Amino acid sequence: MTAEHEQAPQSTRQPLLELKKVTKHFGGLAAVQDVDLAIYPQEIVSIIGPNGAGKTTVFNLITGIYLATSGEIIFEGQPLKKASPHQVVQRGLARTFQNIRLFNNMTVLENVLVGEHLRLKASILDAVFRPPWVKQEEEEARRRAIELLSFFGQHLVDRQDEYVINLSYADRRRVEIARALASEPKLLLLDEPTAGMNEAETMEAVHYIRRLRDELHLTILLIEHKLMVTMGISDRIAVLDYGRKIAEGLPDEIRRDERVITAYLGKAATADRQTWQVALRPQPEGEANNHHE
Numbered sequence: 001m002t003a004e005h006e007q008a009p010q011s012t013r014q015p016l017l018e019l020k021k022v023t024k025h026f027g028g029l030a031a032v033q034d035v036d037l038a039i040y041p042q043e044i045v046s047i048i049g050p051n052g053a054g055k056t057t058v059f060n061l062i063t064g065i066y067l068a069t070s071g072e073i074i075f076e077g078q079p080l081k082k083a084s085p086h087q088v089v090q091r092g093l094a095r096t097f098q099n100i101r102l103f104n105n106m107t108v109l110e111n112v113l114v115g116e117h118l119r120l121k122a123s124i125l126d127a128v129f130r131p132p133w134v135k136q137e138e139e140e141a142r143r144r145a146i147e148l149l150s151f152f153g154q155h156l157v158d159r160q161d162e163y164v165i166n167l168s169y170a171d172r173r174r175v176e177i178a179r180a181l182a183s184e185p186k187l188l189l190l191d192e193p194t195a196g197m198n199e200a201e202t203m204e205a206v207h208y209i210r211r212l213r214d215e216l217h218l219t220i221l222l223i224e225h226k227l228m229v230t231m232g233i234s235d236r237i238a239v240l241d242y243g244r245k246i247a248e249g250l251p252d253e254i255r256r257d258e259r260v261i262t263a264y265l266g267k268a269a270t271a272d273r274q275t276w277q278v279a280l281r282p283q284p285e286g287e288a289n290n291h292h293e
């Protein structure tokens with residue numbers, strides 16, 4: 001652990017985001033039930049669980065896409081209440097999606113600029129008549145968008161005028177994160193950030209997710225199906241099953257948790273436990289994230 005990561009114990013800090021007994025019903029189905037979760041500044045927290053466990057629904061509740069049936073979601077000490085997705089972004093939360101949602105008929109740079117529009121002051125009339133301050137604001141937005149692309153290396157800067165449809169899947173995921181960063185969030189929600197990536201791209205994604213926390217001081221909540229990634233990157237992990245949180249803890253605790261093993265493998269699959277243990281083995285020295293250890 002480096003000195004810059006040392007933080008006060010959680011008990012003395014205020015969570016950046018807190019879910020209190022959050023429940024979401026779809027008709028008779030309880031997709032999320034009584035979920036409590038606290039995420040502290042500059043943590044990387046993962047939500048894992050089998051298909052249909054309620055992970056994406058939790059993201060949709062936090063980001064204002066769904067209204068909770070009951071319970072409370074609190075950001076920086078203030079309830080999000082009925083905040084719309086737009087208002088949630090203004091409060092400082094940004095997200096990416098399981099299925100990348102970029103504008104394919106726009107360039108890389110234009111997509112990132114879309115993420116900046118909430119911060120800009122110019123109205124439609126200003127944009128039409130373009131007084132000097134609007135031009136200045138546009139230039140500043142453009143400069144910042146390029147800077148955000150450069151977080152992922154020079155190659156995205158070089159391809160800023162390319163239509164996003166021409167980029168690799170991994171690059172499109174990077175552009176989607178750059179667009180989320182453009183709204184200057186405090187909390188970034190990443191829904192399966194390594195889906196569709198090969199091993200090398202996945203390892204690179206793990207590296208830049210850590211940099212988002214370490215260099216940009218972001219707090220990160222992610223859903224990730226690749227358990228090797230989750231185990232290596234997370235400070236804490238929350239496990240959902242049938243909408244309920246069945247476990248929460250450090251990666252090592254989750255790896256050994258009987259309820260988690262059962263949820264993933266089913267009761268009849270105890271013979272597969274060794275496979276599970278192998279899949280979740282700690283990352284090699286230097287790769288493990290010892291943020292809170």
Ligand SMILES: Nc1ncnc2c1ncn2[C@@H]1O[C@H](COP(=O)(O)OP(=O)(O)OP(=O)(O)O)[C@@H](O)[C@H]1O
Nearest residue numbers: 026029030031049050051052053054055056057058
């Ligand atoms: N809009 C909706 N209307 C009705 N049911 C829904 C809706 N959204 C999700 N569900 C149901 O809620 C449950 C939880 O779904 P959710 O997508 O949150 O799970 P998940 O853990 O993200 O799954 P996956 O890993 O497959 O993405 C599932 O049974 C799903 O069918």
